[in-house]
Amino acid sequence: MTQSNRDRSNPRWNRRNFLASTVVSTMSVGLLDRPATGAAAPAATNPRDPFKVTAQINGQRHQLSLDVRTTLLDALREHVGLTGTKKGCDHGQCGACTVLLNDRRVLSCLTLAASVDGQQITTIEGLSKPGGALHPMQQAFIDHDAFQCGYCTPGQIVSAVACVKEGHAETDADIREYMSGNLCRCAAYPNIVAAIKQAKSEMT
Ligand code: FES
Numbered sequence: 001m002t003q004s005n006r007d008r009s010n011p012r013w014n015r016r017n018f019l020a021s022t023v024v025s026t027m028s029v030g031l032l033d034r035p036a037t038g039a040a041a042p043a044a045t046n047p048r049d050p051f052k053v054t055a056q057i058n059g060q061r062h063q064l065s066l067d068v069r070t071t072l073l074d075a076l077r078e079h080v081g082l083t084g085t086k087k088g089c090d091h092g093q094c095g096a097c098t099v100l101l102n103d104r105r106v107l108s109c110l111t112l113a114a115s116v117d118g119q120q121i122t123t124i125e126g127l128s129k130p131g132g133a134l135h136p137m138q139q140a141f142i143d144h145d146a147f148q149c150g151y152c153t154p155g156q157i158v159s160a161v162a163c164v165k166e167g168h169a170e171t172d173a174d175i176r177e178y179m180s181g182n183l184c185r186c187a188a189y190p191n192i193v194a195a196i197k198q199a200k201s202e203m204t
């Protein structure tokens with residue numbers, strides 16, 4: 001096996017370098033877009049320097065200093081301490097890491113934290129009321145036993161809240177289609193659909 005083949009067979013190498021090259025490419029495009037003013041070029045930024053990100057997370061302002069390659073998922077779990085958002089596949093395939101970015105659902109494992117500067121993030125911890133009262137979707141999941149092991153549940157609930165707000169919960173088929181990005185290895189799907197139908201009637 002050649003050196004390059006060995007490197008490509010290492011998923012950590014691939015992911016880290018994919019993120020690093022994405023950030024470096026983005027920064028390069030930004031620099032190319034700048035008009036030529038004749039002024040001295042600014043000192044080159046080292047893409048591995050810590051990057052400052054400020055975001056409203058569950059209504060609270062957080063300022064973080066992160067490696068530019070940090071995903072939103074890792075920022076939430078490891079830097080903010082919000083471990084409700086789960087890491088399932090870490091490859092955009094399971095939906096366990098779903099959070100709301102300005103009320104739109106996103107996969108936080110595929111979102112660079114550097115890209116959410118100035119944005120609003122809502123995680124599973126931010127759905128309940130300040131006094132602890134559960135969101136109707138959280139209560140509906142309990143009422144319908146819409147989980148078994150519970151690992152996928154935070155992502156399912158956050159995604160379900162957005163599904164209802166998007167108007168994609170009119171029929172069982174709609175719910176199944178628009179929740180299809182959230183996998184449940186325990187196959188609690190019938191109960192999840194029932195829970196979303198209950199919560200929808202309470203959210204609208
Ligand atoms: S952990 Fe993000 S989609 Fe699986």
Ligand code: FES
Pocket residue numbers: 146147148149150151152153183184185186187188
């Ligand atoms: S409840 Fe176990 S994976 Fe969904």
